[in-house]
Amino acid sequence: MESNFNIDTRLLHAGRNPASHGGLVNTPVCRGSTIVAPTLQEWEARKTPGNPYASYGRFGSATTLALQDMMAELEGGHRSLVFPSGLAACTHALLAFVRSGDHVLMTDSVYGPTRSFAEDVLSRLGVEVEFYDPTIGAGIRQQMRKNTRLVFVESPGSATFDIQDIPAISAQAHEHGAFVVMDNTWASPLFFKAFEHGVDVSIQAATKYLVGHSDALMGVATANERAWPLLKAGAHDFGQTTSPDDIFLVLRGLRTLSLRMQRHWESGVRLAKFLQQHSMVERVLHPALPEDPGHALWKRDFQGASGLFAFVLLPLTRAQTIAFFNSLKLFGIGLSWGGFESLALPMDAPKRAVAPWTSQGQLVRVHVGLEDYIDLEADMAQALEAAAKAAARKPGTSSDVSAVPPQHSAVHLMENVL
Ligand SMILES: *Cc1c(COP(=O)(O)O)cnc(C)c1O
Numbered sequence: 001m002e003s004n005f006n007i008d009t010r011l012l013h014a015g016r017n018p019a020s021h022g023g024l025v026n027t028p029v030c031r032g033s034t035i036v037a038p039t040l041q042e043w044e045a046r047k048t049p050g051n052p053y054a055s056y057g058r059f060g061s062a063t064t065l066a067l068q069d070m071m072a073e074l075e076g077g078h079r080s081l082v083f084p085s086g087l088a089a090c091t092h093a094l095l096a097f098v099r100s101g102d103h104v105l106m107t108d109s110v111y112g113p114t115r116s117f118a119e120d121v122l123s124r125l126g127v128e129v130e131f132y133d134p135t136i137g138a139g140i141r142q143q144m145r146k147n148t149r150l151v152f153v154e155s156p157g158s159a160t161f162d163i164q165d166i167p168a169i170s171a172q173a174h175e176h177g178a179f180v181v182m183d184n185t186w187a188s189p190l191f192f193k194a195f196e197h198g199v200d201v202s203i204q205a206a207t208k209y210l211v212g213h214s215d216a217l218m219g220v221a222t223a224n225e226r227a228w229p230l231l232k233a234g235a236h237d238f239g240q241t242t243s244p245d246d247i248f249l250v251l252r253g254l255r256t257l258s259l260r261m262q263r264h265w266e267s268g269v270r271l272a273k274f275l276q277q278h279s280m281v282e283r284v285l286h287p288a289l290p291e292d293p294g295h296a297l298w299k300r301d302f303q304g305a306s307g308l309f310a311f312v313l314l315p316l317t318r319a320q321t322i323a324f325f326n327s328l329k330l331f332g333i334g335l336s337w338g339g340f341e342s343l344a345l346p347m348d349a350p351k352r353a354v355a356p357w358t359s360q361g362q363l364v365r366v367h368v369g370l371e372d373y374i375d376l377e378a379d380m381a382q383a384l385e386a387a388a389k390a391a392a393r394k395p396g397t398s399s400d401v402s403a404v405p406p407q408h409s410a411v412h413l414m415e416n417v418l
Contacts, residue, residue: 007074007190008258015070015251020062027251029244030061051236059236063244067220067251074189074254075202077222081235082242082250086185086205089219090114091121093181093201094150096234097227100126102149105173107164108354109134109157111183115351118152131353135293137165144176153199154183155192156294159350159365160357161285161309163294166301170198179227185209185338190261191304200227208338209306212253212260216246260340260370264307267376268368274377275311280384282312282361307368308337310347313361316387321346321362323390327383330371337367342376 005013016027035055037043046055053059060068064082071080083089090111098104106118108131118129132143134157151173155164170180184194185205194202204210206218223231265288272286286309287298298305313324325333331344347363357363368376 011258012255014073015066027063027066029248030063031244032061033057058241061244063247067247071220072222075222076193076195078225078228080220080222083219083240084242085217086207086219087113089203089221090183091117092235093203093221096231097150097179098127102127103145103147104129104150105132105143105148106152107134107154107157108352109160109162110154111158133354134162134164138168138172140169141172148176148178150179150181152181156186156287159347161287163287163297165297166197186306186308187302188261191302195224200224201231206250207336210250210253214339216249218246218250263370264368265305267373268307268309270373271368272309278384280314282314285310310363310365312359312363315360320387320390324383324387327386328379330376330379340370342369342371343367
């Protein structure tokens with residue numbers, strides 16, 4: 001649609017054309033494999049360069065095209081492709097650009113399963129993957145080699161929320177002829193304009209904010225003109241398809257994306273600030289906090305923040321950790337994020353090749369949902385209090401209490417809280 005409308009308006013009107021569907025406001029769920037042609041001439045006319053079989057359900061229906069058109073417009077790219085999951089969008093975007101003998105630079109803060117794919121599959125195919133410090137910026141120049149084909153960025157990074165200097169990294173990558181592929185899920189297309197910052201392919205795990213209701217899995221990869229032919233050819237060769245029923249859910253979720261993101265952003269920052277002041281919390285990882293190491297870059301490059309961040313608890317006993325998670329009433333313990341409901345996920349120490357994770361306390365990833373903020377803060381407060389009390393009730397009886405450094409003994413924690 002016309003690009004002079006503001007993004008919040010385009011969110012409501014992009015990717016739909018009621019006149020094509022009997023006046024229905026939403027593009028319907030178009031299911032199908034075979035698409036018949038009435039004449040031989042029309043059948044022949046449907047062939048596209050390089051693909052004589054383009055008129056087939058595997059290449060998408062009107063529902064697929066509606067989402068792909070809408071995503072290309074929202075991301076500000078040339079064209080988009082949908083994939084059956086966010087991870088599939090990441091892995092296929094990687095496979096579309098590399099061949100045996102190539103070198104790939106990947107941020108050390110990358111989403112865990114993308115890291116596993118690089119370590120397990122790309123290396124098996126003869127592609128060398130090297131992890132770099134997410135805060136490297138223009139210093140990535142030193143890591144570039146003649147055969148560096150692709151630089152993978154994710155900002156902020158999964159689990160640790162490090163902000164990357166995407167324009168500086170992109171400039172170096174392009175000088176060396178490499179493509180820049182970004183996992184842009186955290187910010188959504190609303191809060192980070194990937195193509196304006198030099199990215200060639202922007203990936204959304206649509207499962208998260210775009211779906212917004214925790215009821216479907218999907219990925220979208222959007223390319224600029226330079227990267228599009230390779231992305232498209234690579235994806236089509238693998239024969240991945242995505243269900244039109246699920247695509248319908250993404251299209252529906254997108255209509256309210258801006259309103260939801262506004263609330264996730266606001267409540268997320270409020271809860272992060274609350275946790276920052278709390279005596280049971282060692283530190284909070286959220287780029288919108290002025291004290292965060294990535295704050296200046298976030299402020300320069302992003303239009304907002306989502307509701308996903310992390311915090312580190314002081315080192316606790318097992319009994320205290322159990323008390324904390326089991327006392328939460330509004331924050332579910334579960335994977336994924338971006339739905340309407342709040343989540344608190346206990347995370348293992350993040351795997352890092354460059355700068356190992358050193359915090360002793362439990363890392364907790366929080367997705368702040370759309371509940372009333374006051375209720376969320378009260379829930380978090382009572383769970384932290386329950387953790388503190390768990391230490392007081394059973395001093396020294398927890399089986400792993402010896403794992404707690406003396407300066408963080410249960411009694412010490414109590415003093416901090418009460
Ligand atoms: C969840 C997630 C993915 C993968 O999405 P799925 O749909 O679960 O496969 C990729 N990147 C990031 C940053 C994610 O959080």
